[in-house]
Amino acid sequence: xxxxxxxxxxxxxxxxxxxxxxxxxxxxxxxxxxxxxxxxxxxxxxxxxxxxxxxxxxxxxxxxxxxxxxxxxxxxxxxxxxxxxxxxxxxxxxxxxxxxxxxxxxxxxxxxxxxxxxxxxxxxxxxxxxxxxxxxxxxxxxxxxxxxxxxxxxxx
Numbered sequence: 001x002x003x004x005x006x007x008x009x010x011x012x013x014x015x016x017x018x019x020x021x022x023x024x025x026x027x028x029x030x031x032x033x034x035x036x037x038x039x040x041x042x043x044x045x046x047x048x049x050x051x052x053x054x055x056x057x058x059x060x061x062x063x064x065x066x067x068x069x070x071x072x073x074x075x076x077x078x079x080x081x082x083x084x085x086x087x088x089x090x091x092x093x094x095x096x097x098x099x100x101x102x103x104x105x106x107x108x109x110x111x112x113x114x115x116x117x118x119x120x121x122x123x124x125x126x127x128x129x130x131x132x133x134x135x136x137x138x139x140x141x142x143x144x145x146x147x148x149x150x151x152x153x154x155x156x
Contacts, residue, residue, distance in 0.1 A: 013046035021046065029053060031115040034108065037069075044068045057118035062092065065116040071096060071109060086122075093126045101127060 009015045016024050021042050025033050028049045037045070048068040055061045059075055066073050074093040078085035085091070094109050110125065117123065 013043045016043075016046075025049070032108070032111050041069055044070075052116055056116060061116040062113060065112050066094065066109070069108075069112060071112075088121050090121060090123050091126070092123050093128055095128045095130055097130045101129060 010017075010020060010024065013021075013024060013028075018039055021039075022033065022035070025042070025046050028046055030045055030049045031052075033042075033045070045068045048064050052061050052065045052068075055064075059077070062075060063073055072095040074095070076091040078087055078089045081091065092113065106127065109127070113123065113125065
């Protein structure tokens with residue numbers, strides 16, 4: 001039987017048929033895979049996998065691995081902290097934009113960090129939820145006046 005999809009397409013994370021994405025992820029050594037991810041995230045994770053493996057254990061590996069799952073990061077290493085932190089530690093702020101975050105996703109972020117960081121370092125994770133799509137409305141009302149009580153006129 002002939003393979004209906006050309007080999008070049010199967011190896012391209014942006015052209016590979018969706019049912020074959022888990023196999024492509026395995027082939028390029030994706031460290032952490034979730035079947036529940038949207039297709040776009042799956043393709044990004046596969047596309048960045050080899051880059052992350054080339055620089056694993058570095059700040060850039062953390063940034064690339066988290067950006068593949070749509071997480072922007074701010075990383076502060078121990079020597080950049082004021083006052084300096086404990087040697088071999090870093091602070092990572094994961095900026096989650098336009099979506100909520102449940103416990104499973106929080107653990108998933110930790111898993112991605114643990115697989116991309118160097119083994120000796122420890123970290124403190126802060127998660128910021130950023131909602132850029134909300135339309136803030138502001139309304140105000142002012143009521144001005146005085147309270148008067150009228151009594152009948154008394155004549156003596």
